[in-house]
Amino acid sequence: MGHKRLTPSPTLFPTPVVLVTSVDDSGKPNIITLAWAGVVNSEPPMIGISIRRSRYSYASIKKSREFVVNLPSEEMLKGVDACGIVSGKDTDKFALTGWKALPAQKVKPPLIDECGVHMECQVKQIIPLGSHDLFLGEIVALHVKEEVQKKAGGVDIAKCHPFAYCPGAHEYWNLGRCIGDYGFTKGKP
Amino acid sequence: MGHKRLTPSPTLFPTPVVLVTSVDDSGKPNIITLAWAGVVNSEPPMIGISIRRSRYSYASIKKSREFVVNLPSEEMLKGVDACGIVSGKDTDKFALTGWKALPAQKVKPPLIDECGVHMECQVKQIIPLGSHDLFLGEIVALHVKEEVQKKAGGVDIAKCHPFAYCPGAHEYWNLGRCIGDYGFTKGKP
Numbered sequence: 489m490g491h492k493r494l495t496p497s498p499t500l501f502p503t504p505v506v507l508v509t510s511v512d513d514s515g516k517p518n519i520i521t522l523a524w525a526g527v528v529n530s531e532p533p534m535i536g537i538s539i540r541r542s543r544y545s546y547a548s549i550k551k552s553r554e555f556v557v558n559l560p561s562e563e564m565l566k567g568v569d570a571c572g573i574v575s576g577k578d579t580d581k582f583a584l585t586g587w588k589a590l591p592a593q594k595v596k597p598p599l600i601d602e603c604g605v606h607m608e609c610q611v612k613q614i615i616p617l618g619s620h621d622l623f624l625g626e627i628v629a630l631h632v633k634e635e636v637q638k639k640a641g642g643v644d645i646a647k648c649h650p651f652a653y654c655p656g657a658h659e660y661w662n663l664g665r666c667i668g669d670y671g672f673t674k675g676k677p
Numbered sequence: 678m679g680h681k682r683l684t685p686s687p688t689l690f691p692t693p694v695v696l697v698t699s700v701d702d703s704g705k706p707n708i709i710t711l712a713w714a715g716v717v718n719s720e721p722p723m724i725g726i727s728i729r730r731s732r733y734s735y736a737s738i739k740k741s742r743e744f745v746v747n748l749p750s751e752e753m754l755k756g757v758d759a760c761g762i763v764s765g766k767d768t769d770k771f772a773l774t775g776w777k778a779l780p781a782q783k784v785k786p787p788l789i790d791e792c793g794v795h796m797e798c799q800v801k802q803i804i805p806l807g808s809h810d811l812f813l814g815e816i817v818a819l820h821v822k823e824e825v826q827k828k829a830g831g832v833d834i835a836k837c838h839p840f841a842y843c844p845g846a847h848e849y850w851n852l853g854r855c856i857g858d859y860g861f862t863k864g865k866p
């Protein structure tokens with residue numbers, strides 16, 4: 489089996505694909521698609537998102553210190569891809585995609601109604617890293633649509649039709665099937 | 678469509694599942710399975726991983742300021758789950774799983790030979806957040822096995838058999854199929 493050393497690049501896959509909503513100075517909502525996103529803490533629950541300084545959402549979130557992480561379904565893929573390319577500076581992405589904005593409960597940026605899960609976040613730290621700044625947000629409100637909830641509690645992943653991004657291939661992939669519950673081995677592989 | 682507001686918890690899915698290797702003071706290698714991991718910067722390429730202070734890997738990485746992110750395949754699922762449960766304090770996880778350690782090029786922690794992709798990282802910042810500390814590491818070496826590379830360059834995701842974790846459901850899911858390349862809409866959904 490041959491190993492090959494390549495020029496370092498972010499080759500961590502699969503990553504989530506999230507739609508992050510924000511509002512600018514005038515209160516206008518915007519959407520940016522991000523794959524540089526992840527959970528960073530459990531108690532309190534926190535998410536980290538990294539944004540290039542040139543993006544329109546960057547200044548909005550830096551100033552307002554609020555954002556919402558919306559999880560899209562596979563049916564939304566074209567809109568998700570488009571929202572990662574065009575700029576909110578000159579495009580109304582809600583008009584572009586036809587998605588509906590719903591008011592959030594604790595922050596100004598809206599929820600995207602077509603998404604099954606929304607996490608309202610307040611920025612706690614902003615860490616400049618080079619090309620991107622890392623925004624660390626505490627989840628202050630979590631919404632899960634009833635139709636994607638399990639009766640026993642928790643999210644019914646199959647009903648969410650989630651997808652992932654694969655850096656290193658520049659591809660979106662959907663999920664296949666559940667292959668195990670966390671802890672199923674009880675520590676014995 | 679009913680919305681339901683729940684107690685905030687990290688409900689970002691899918692997340693990657695990574696095997697992070699480290700060495701302790703005595704030079705003994707260890708493995709920890711993490712889902713709180715993500716890309717945080719492109720130039721320079723950086724990865725963020727969050728670890729509870731009680732974990733054995735926490736002190737090792739804090740002291741050595743080095744770790745390797747190894748991407749497992751579905752065939753490794755049982756070992757991956759087990760390495761997230763047992764502690765390196767009293768268990769040799771290479772012996773437990775039967776995986777083979779290979780020397781890295783720029784850092785002390787080993788590569789896990791069974792993984793197709795390895796990223797050697799040097800810690801640049803450690804950010805305490807509550808339950809977890811966030812370690813921000815720069816990727817200083819990237820290895821992709823020849824058998825999971827595309828001839829044209831880049832990673833052949835299908836050959837990696839990657840899988841993801843879904844917080845909110847506590848489930849591991851494999852990937853299904855490629856549903857699009859980044860930028861395929863050219864901004865027109």
